[in-house]
C-alpha cells in the first residue's frame with residue numbers, strides 16, 4: 001500500500017469565482033436558459049487575458065487570451081519568425097508558431113516564444129482564443145501582461161472567467177465545471193479519476209438522459225390532458241408510471257453511491273483518538289513522516305486538533321490528531337477535549353489508540369469510561385500501542401481477547417520499536433480502500449458518479465417528485481410533479497429549458513384510431 005503525505009497547494013489563477021464553487025452552486029438554479037445570470041451582456045464581452053500557469057520561475061508560462069478581438073491582438077503583438085512581413089497575418093488555427101512577442105506600441109521585442117490561435121467555436125471558451133507561450137520569468141510575464149493591458153479592447157480576466165464563458169456558451173455544463181475545478185484541485189489518483197470523469201461529461205450525459213426520460217414520461221401525461229380519454233390509447237398513464245419507476249430506480253443507484261463519491265472527492269476524514277499518552281501524536285508523526293505534532297510523556301500534551309492530508313494508495317485521507325479524552329478541570333484542556341469530541345463525531349473513520357499497560361491487566365481489557373460513547377460507533381478501529389512494555393506471553397493473551405471488541409479492525413503495535421507498524425499500515429490502508437476507494441466499475445472513469453452535495457439534494461428532490469407523480473391520479477397534478485422533477489435535474493447541469501417538453505408529445509405512442 002503506497003502511503004504518501006503531501007502539503008496542500010493552490011493555483012490562484014485557476015480558482016473559480018466564488019459563486020461557482022462549493023455550496024454556493026445552490027444559488028445557481030436558474031429556471032430557463034437565456035435568463036442565466038452567468039451569461040454576460042455584450043458590453044461585458046470584452047477580450048480577456050490572464051496568466052494560465054502559476055507565476056514563478058519555470059521553462060514556460062502560458063498567457064491565454066479569449067474574445068472577439070483575438071486576431072487584432074495577434075497582429076499587434078505577434079511577429080511570426082520567418083513569415084513575410086505583412087500588415088495582417090492570418091494565422092492558421094490550431095498551429096503553433098515560433099514568434100517574437102512585441103510591445104503593441106513601440107514594437108520592442110518582449111520575448112521569443114510560441115503562439116497558437118484557436119478559432120471559434122473550437123476552443124475552450126467557444127470564442128476566438130490565442131495562447132502565448134513565453135518564458136516563465138517574473139519580468140517577462142509582467143512585460144507581456146502589461147503590454148496586453150495597454151490594448152483598449154482587452155481587460156484582465158476575472159478568476160474563472162474563461163470557464164464561465166465556456167459554460168455560458170454551453171460547451172461545459174455545471175457538472176463539468178465542477179469536474180474541472182476538482183481536477184485542478186485533485187491531489188490523489190482517485191480524485192483525478194473521479195474529477196476527470198465528471199469533466200468529460202459522464203455525469204452530464206447521464207443527467208441529460210434522465211431528464212429526457214422524465215420528459216418523455218411527461219409527454220405521455222400531457223396527451224391525457226390535451227386530448228379526451230377516447231382519443232388516447234388505454235393504459236398510457238400506467239405506462240408513464242412504469243417508466244417513472246424505472247427512473248426512480250436509476251436515481252436510487254446513484255444516490256447510494258453518493259457517500260463514496262463525496263468522500264473520494266473531498267477525502268476520508270480520519271480521527272485519531274484515545275486516552276492521554278496513548279501515543280496518538282506519535283502515530284500522527286509516523287503518518288506525517290516528520291515531527292508534525294509535539295510528543296512528550298506529559299498526559300494532555302495535545303490540545304488543538306492537528307490535521308494532515310495523506311495519500312493512501314490513491315485515496316485522499318485527512319488525518320486528525322486530537323487531545324486525549326479524560327475528565328479534567330484544566331480550562332484549556334477542556335476546550336481541547338470539546339474540539340476532539342466534535343472531530344471524532346464528524347469523522348468518517350475513527351481510530352482509537354489504547355496504551356496497553358493502562359487498559360490491559362494481562363487477562364481483561366478495560367476501556368476508560370471517557371471513551372465509551374465514542375467507541376459505540378460501528379466504524380471504530382483499534383490500535384493497542386506500547387506492546388514493548390508487555391511480555392510476549394501477555395501479548396498472545398491480548399491477541400486472544402481482542403475479537404471480543406467487535407471492532408472493524410484491531411492491531412497491536414509498538415510505536416517506539418516499530419513492531420507491527422508496517423502490518424497495521426498495510427491492513428488499515430487496505431480496509432479504507434475497500435470501504436471508500438473506487439469500485440471496480442468506476443476505476444476506468446467512465447461511470448457517472450455524483451460527488452457534490454448539491455447533486456444529491458436535487459436528485460433527492462427529483463426522486464420525491466417522481467414518487468408523488470406515481471401516487472397522483474389527477475393527471476394535471478401528476479404532470480406538475482414531473483415538471484418539477486425535470487427542473488431539479490436541470491438545476492444540476494445548469495441547463496433548463498421547459499419548452500422542449502412540447503416537442504416530444506405523441507412521439508412515443510399513437511393517438512385514437
Ligand SMILES: Nc1nc2c(ncn2[C@@H]2O[C@H](COP(=O)(O)OP(=O)(O)OP(=O)(O)O)[C@@H](O)[C@H]2O)c(=O)[nH]1
Pocket residue numbers: 275276277278279280281282283294295296297298299300301302303322323324325385386387388389413414415416417
Ligand atoms: N514505551 C512506549 N512508549 C511510547 C510508545 N508510543 C508512544 N510512547 C510514549 O508515550 C508518551 C506519549 O506519547 P504521545 O504520542 O505524546 O501520546 P498522545 O496520545 O499524543 O498524548 P496526549 O497528546 O498527551 O493525549 C511519549 O512519551 C511517547 O514517547 C510505545 O509504543 N512504547
Ligand SMILES: [K+]
Pocket residue numbers: 276277295296297298299300301302
Ligand atoms: K503526551
Ligand SMILES: [Mg+2]
Pocket residue numbers: 280281282293294295301302322324
Ligand atoms: Mg498528543
